[in-house]
Amino acid sequence: MRVAIVGATGAVGHELMSVLEKSSLKFDELLLFASPRSAGNRLMFRGQELIVQATPEGAIDADVILASAGGAISKEKAAAWVAGGAVVIDNSSAFRYDPEVPLVVPEVNGEAALHHKGIIANPNCTTAVAVLAVAPIHRKYGVKRMIVSTYQATSGAGQKGMDELLEQTHMVLHGKEAGNEVFAHPIPFNVIPHIDAFQDNGYTKEEMKVVWETRKILGDDSLKISCTAVRIPTLRTHSEAITLELERPATPDAVRELLSHSAGVEVRDDPEGKLYPMPLTASGKYDVEVGRIRESLVFDGGIDLFVAGDQLLKGAALNAVQIAEYLQEQGALKGKARA
């Protein structure tokens, strides 16, 4: 079986290779694609040097294509990739709201992936991180309202986002004024409540992605969700403060117990031991850290909690590879015979 990465030289592409190296996914060959500018680059994979190729016009001779080169590329090329016989696991937002395209977090709604028509969408990073903690609670207690405030890392804007934070922070520490190209304003020591484009309702697209995608993944359009998405000067891992109103009252102990048996989640919740979710500890980790679990003071029997998840992993690369692993485990991914 042959796996291809489109967008291999970006921040998520880098993580895709690292996750694939450790993955249980069985495949014979890895193909790397990127923009013509990056073609010819050499990247190491399992001790072998692979050469990055320019993404071709049409089909790619692979069984699984992990696409992470942005929505425009995915929109333009996915049909040809599917026609060529590949299953496309797309990290962009291009197809997430298409009712024909399953939007999948394997721990939550893996079975939805089995009903694909060639394309499976990987959710927005903020949603993927939140939904791992919220889905088990929703299943047991029924979430009615969900209020989310995010603390999003610069790597949400890719490698260039991290570079801008580091370079501009260096400027500020040397008494110079910070500039900005990637972000709407200088990011060092600042907070920017603006990620992706503003919509007519005053919310950003990033905020509405959390609303739309959480509903789609949980299969519940009645869920009321409000989100404030905020960029902060961190490198990787998105943190989120979440308040939940529940249909059936929960206790913090019961939620802690529930989440301690939930896949993809690490309960990190010992205030006395100063253990709670943080980018410092969650970065590079596959599991999403969940902590600060406490009874909500605004909803009787509701829950407040805090999550931190490496959005380059669970919010992107890891989730994409896990979808492929799930398909293979279910016998739904078969390599073509090749000469």
Added chain:
Amino acid sequence: MRVAIVGATGAVGHELMSVLEKSSLKFDELLLFASPRSAGNRLMFRGQELIVQATPEGAIDADVILASAGGAISKEKAAAWVAGGAVVIDNSSAFRYDPEVPLVVPEVNGEAALHHKGIIANPNCTTAVAVLAVAPIHRKYGVKRMIVSTYQATSGAGQKGMDELLEQTHMVLHGKEAGNEVFAHPIPFNVIPHIDAFQDNGYTKEEMKVVWETRKILGDDSLKISCTAVRIPTLRTHSEAITLELERPATPDAVRELLSHSAGVEVRDDPEGKLYPMPLTASGKYDVEVGRIRESLVFDGGIDLFVAGDQLLKGAALNAVQIAEYLQEQGALKGKARA
């Protein structure tokens, strides 16, 4: 009239002097006190060099004492200061929950200051910033539930907090590991959902301060408030994402109009022009920036908004001086005759 600052060499003390320099408060003399370690320091005020004295054991011969040397000092000395005839405006949490002590944000409940018995408490910085935006909305529409997530600057822990962020960020940029003394964990490029001590209910004291103090300032104990207080790697200005359930439905336009006429608030809310509250623009500003005003997606007729306020100013020094100004304007602050 004589004004004294206790804690003159700290971050808030520095801001107190700067605010007093530009203040309309009429006074003849400024006395500066700090710990014995800082005694002898010389600080400039309105072109004059003032010498910092060690805070004395007993009374201070001043008419107004602006106390910002921490709760322990205030608790120990306030009674003697009051006995000596001074009005104490205390920036610590020592007396905030004492029913005999008014907790005052002049734009919101200035008249409460007139009923003091010697001590007037200055609210917690996070509360002061939030309440300026929330109070006018509460008066007109009746807030039922308020969910707050904070993005708090390191200067909330004083000058040493800012120093630790700058020094440790420098370490990280030079490839070294960040350490921590002031904060519970290294703060550079990190997020720490832990400010002040944890309480039995799983909330931190910082979070409960927002609950207790907002209720006291608004004079409404039925208000349901939940807060997640988070330290982030910024230098000054606390930002807050706030979701409000209202008794009477509001529209974003009506709230924008209401707040544009509210004292202490600058409506900064033009998404297309990339105008919204940020530490970068709110730092050093007296008004609290309010923006991202939009209809809540979880409460019909409710409002989501975002605020950013320089917590060393409105959250501390500015508010304290404004209390003194208010008392003087009301004829409730008279200087003693002195030789």
